[in-house]
Amino acid sequence: MESLHYLLMKTNALFHKRVMSEMGKIGLTPGQPKVLEYLIRYGEADQKTIAAYCEIEPATVGSILSRMEEGGLILRRQKAGNRRSLYVSLTEKGREDAQRVETAFRAVEEEAAGELSPAEQQTLQELLSRLYANLQSNSQKEKESS
Template sequence: MKSNALFLREISSEARKIGLTSGQPKILDFLLKYEEADQKTIASYCEIEQATVGSILLRMENSGLIQRRQKDGNRRSLYVSLTNSGKDAAMLLADIFQKVETKATAALSEQEIKTLHILLEKICATMQTV
């Protein structure tokens, strides 16, 4: 838990420097990877309550990071995607993630880093099925 807290604190600090608030880094990272999704999918993937995601998305939309639109005439479901500004912020964020991960694993060998990634993926998979 301490490692996670330290990692998140560093990410949050760097993200604030580029104007991002809590919750926005996860969503930007998701949208950079998947390009477009509805609010429910974003909430599930990012492990954030759907109502909370709604307010985060509103702030992101007001900041020009995302756009929401109807897909195939479905008025009940809005799909979210990055704007050009959002893509730029997401790319800056990817660099931040890489920098912090490099710092966090500096004392590990390449094999230890690979093992760590494998173990963390296994933990995530196990926790998602619980």
């Protein structure tokens, strides 16, 4: 059997390729789908929160958000009492595209899950969550010791 690294890398690459093929049909560029997914799931948020959730650098999120704002997918505004942060929310067009993103994600997930039973799918999600938590915890420890 291949190494864990190799299997995760190859699976991610193929999954990403399938997802981006669907996103191209919607007219979205890399980075935009996960921002839309975040906003449809959690609602309005500041750029820093979106960047952390999406595992994207804040400066990169800024350029992604600028393109999304130009495309009419999001609105950015200041909230009363907080002049330093811009809060991002979906427009109606953004909500429609976010729903299309969710549908496309689900379709690719179903394709990837193939013949896995619901219990196997849940176990896979739990194991991947644990892998992510381990890596995230180790990254945090490295930051603290620097």
